[in-house]
Amino acid sequence: MTMTRKKHCRVKKKRSLSRSSRRTTQSQKYVSPFGDKILALLATHKEAIALPQIMNELHLSRKERGPVSRSLALLTEQNKIQKKGKGYRLNIHTKTVEATLDVTSKGFGFAMTTNPEDTEKDIFIAPEELGGASHGDLIQVALTGHSRGRRTGRVVHIVKRAVSKLCGIYHGSGKHGYVTPDNEKLPYTLGISRDDTLGCEDGMAVLAQITDYGNERSGPQGKILEILGNPLDPAIQIRMAIQQFKLRDTFPENVLQEAEELIPITQCEKHRRDMRDLPHVTIDGADARDFDDAICVTRDQQGYTLYVSIADVTHYVRPGSAIDCEALQRGTSVYLPDRVLPMLPERLSNNLCSLVPCQPRPAFTAILSFDDEGNRTEEKYCKSLILSKQRFTYETVNKILYEPEQELLEKYHEFLPMLSVAKQLAALLRKQRLNRGSLDFNLPEAKTSIKEDQIVAIKLTERNQAHQLIEECMLAANEAVAETLDSAGRQTLYRIHEDPDSAKLESFREVCKLLGVDLPRGELSPAWFAEVLRQAKGEPREYVINNLLLRTMQQARYTPYNSGHFGLASRYYLHFTSPIRRYPDIIAHRALHALLLKEDAPALLAKGETVPSLEESGTQLSRCERTAIDTERNVHARMAVLFLHDRIGEQFTAVISGVTSFGLFVELQDYYISGAISVKDMTNDYYLYDERRHRLIGERTNKLYQLGDEIEVILDRVDILSKRINFILPETILPLTE
Incomplete structure (x- = not known):
């Protein structure tokens, strides 16, 4: 039996076209073989240039003169260029801007201008106006008009290619093969000659280099640099993600050599306070290897004293050193299922700087005093030498303090008094924070377990009250340091979080009403959002509301100008507590140390051939953080498809x-x-x-x-x-x- 599907057609009436309209329609059908190259060339010339010069600069032969002339005529007719005497130039009425191209999976693009003062929406670029540009390229865009409240444009010049190497799957076919990129923002296949395959088998994951970006008539060509292996292997997929996001997965030799030559601190120096007698402990995840922070909490008649001791990375990482320049480029460590791409070499991240138990380590300690209600009453800071007495995991501390197990209580009885006081203080700090309107997101994170080249599980990571205990201590230290530096008028990088986007807010309110949330009255504020999250807590709608609220928020970023942190409902906030894995924390350490020493102009940044401003570094470090997040999400998506x-x-x-x-x-x-x-x-x-x-x-x-x-x-x-x-x-x- 044959099955048929009805086709619904929309009938169009024929219209007569004027002679000029027919000519335009016919010319639009003609594909200019040299159009992109001509536009790119003219974008580099302020004055008009004639056909012979165009032929010469494009390195074209005589037989191509005819197609070039037709291309020039077509571009002139399309009003993309102007003819002036015997010369040609870009349309003088067309404004061009420099931008970075973001290509969507549907083939069109958005150009993000490099001018920080340009606050308009990104420029829309239709697929036929991309001019051979690819995702991430630095381009010159000619503004052509407006559509739906957004500027439109076309690419007239590719300033710098973003992708020269790519990962993908190789397919052999006859005399030629091709690589399909595993990045859907690269909507093309890369032609590979049989001589350039390295003998690759069909279906293998490869790393390929683009040797020719192609033109309107032919696609890009390349060669295979490395056969990665089976694309169903999780390690291969993670390697492909590292290549896609251009992460640095090895350290230069001079950086490693510099790290090996560092001399560890084992004795208390003159300018350090000896805190080895205090019962500092670290509390981290079970698989953590770099320990940035240790805490100790005491109590007396005046209230609580919290010691937050952070690895003194800046003792070893000096401005202008090879390690420092590399760390600034990386910006942050990246955590993947089977590896960590650290910001600092392993000798620092897992050894000299890591607050491992029973080993003396240099630290920078914030000594914070609180009254019985959790209000901060005093803050002091010092360089110190500490000795972590115990390495705890979140799970262990949770079973000691919040879900007591007798065996663990007996095993760690000497730490119970200090941990109990820390529990009391953390509860007070959390109450204070939530009362002022700080948002309490509850978004689960997935953890991938890999064993023998197979994904054996993807499950949600468990967050318990021990996580909250450490978070409250770290938040308190970050806020105290931010307020201290701001009050002293010191330069540093703040972690700011601006007010939510107004248009997205209205959509969020509508969704909340739809899901049955009794919206609070009053002005929109952190406390307003906190109440919405409280209502959703523990209900099936909780995940959706948390996720939608997160999308409503703007991205937190680093900047030398303090404007507060909306999500935390805090006037002062920066990152101080994780200098092993975040460069902004190193900047905060240098700024605070300079304040203690009363230095007027401290060196906060790496000094290479060019010294970026603090504002430029804030933008770059925010970008590094975004890349790390995007990489981790991309790897999770890769692991998910392999798992299923x-x-x-x-x-x-x-x-x-x-x-x-x-x-x-x-x-x-x-x-x-x-x-x-x-x-x-x-x-x-x-x-x-x-x-x-x-x-x-x-x-x-x-x-x-x-x-x-x-x-x-x-x-x-x-x-x-x-x-x-x-x-x-x-x-x-x-x-x-x-």
Whole structure:
């Protein structure tokens, strides 16, 4: 039996075209073989240049004169260039700007201008106006108009290519092969000659180099530099992510040599306070290797004293050293399932600077005094020498203080008095913070476990009250240092978090009403959002509300200008407590130390060939942090598709995290894995999209699928290259019939 599908066609009426309209239409069909090269060339000349000069500078032969002339005529007709006498130049009415290109998976792009004073929306660039530019390229954009409240433009010159090497999957076909990039922002395949394959087998993951970026008539060409291996191997996928985001996974030889020559501190120097008798302890994750911070808490009649001792990285990492310059370039450590890409060489991060137990270590200690209600009454700072008495994990401390286990209480009885006082203070600090309106997000994070080249589990990391104890101590130290430096008028990098976007706020309010949240009255403030989160706590809608609120917020960033931290409801905030893994913390240490020494102009930054300003460094370090986050998310997506690729047909419990006209986005509850259900696969009914209420409604059955609903889904498709996971609904599967 043959099945047919009806086609619905929209009939268009024919219209007569004027002669000029027909000529324009015909000219638009002609593809200029040299258009991009001509535009790029003219963008480098202020004055008009003639055809012979164009031919010469483009290194073209006589036989190509005709196509070049036709290209010039077409570009002139399209008003992209102007003819002046015998010369040509870019249209003088066209303004050009320098920008970085962000290409979407659908093929169009957005140009982000490099001018910090340009506050307008990114420039939209249609696929046919990309001019051969790729994702991440530094480009010159000609502004061509406006559409839907946004500037439009076309690429006239590629200043600098962002991608010269890429990872992907090799496919052999006849005399030629090709590599499909595993980054969907690179919407092309890379042609590979048989002589440049290194003998690669079909379907292998490879690292390839682009040797020719191609033009309008032919795509880019390249060669394979390295055969990585089986793309189903988690380590290979992580390697591909490192390459995609251009992370530094090895240290230069001079940096390693400099680290080896450092002399460890084992005795208390004149300018250090000896705190080895204090019962400092570290509390970290079970798999942590670098210990930035140790705490000790005491209590007397005046209240509490909190000692937050942070690894004195700046003793070893001096401004202008090779280690310092490399650390500034990296900006932050990146944590991946099977490895860490540290900001500092291992001899520093896991040895000299790490506050390992029973070893004397130089530290920078914040000594903070609090009254019985948790109000800070005094702050003092000093360089110190400490001796961590115990390395605790969050799980152990939680079972000592919050879910007591007798065996652990007996084993660690000598630390129980200090830990109990720390528990009391942390509770007071948390109460103070929440009372002022600090947001208390509860977004789970996924942890991937890899064993013998296989992903054995992806599960949510457990957060317990021991995590909160350490967080409160670190937040208190960061706020105290920020207030001290700001009050003293000292230069440093603050961690600021600006007010939420007003347009996104309105959308968030509508969703909250839809999900049944009783919105607080009064002005929008951190306390207003905190109340919304409190109402959702422990309910099925909690994940959706937390996630949507996070999207509403602006990204926190580093800047030398203090404007407060909205999310923490704090006037003063910076990063001080993790100098092993974050460069802004190193800057804060240098600034505070200079204040203690009464130095007027401390060296806060690495001094290379060019010394960036503090503002420029803040922008760069914010970008480094964003890259680290994007890499970790990208790796999680890679691990998710590997984890599920052989589980087609299995059923999972999920929460609807997004609703669009083309389907549903879902989050698997037990794994923190995202996927989609296409409306095309919802074949049991015809679904209407209710945009205002964020739901799909079955036209025949009135079946509702709404944001925040818990549903059952069946895994249908997994795409390793695009990292997309598609599900279907159980009710759309027809029962088998005999």
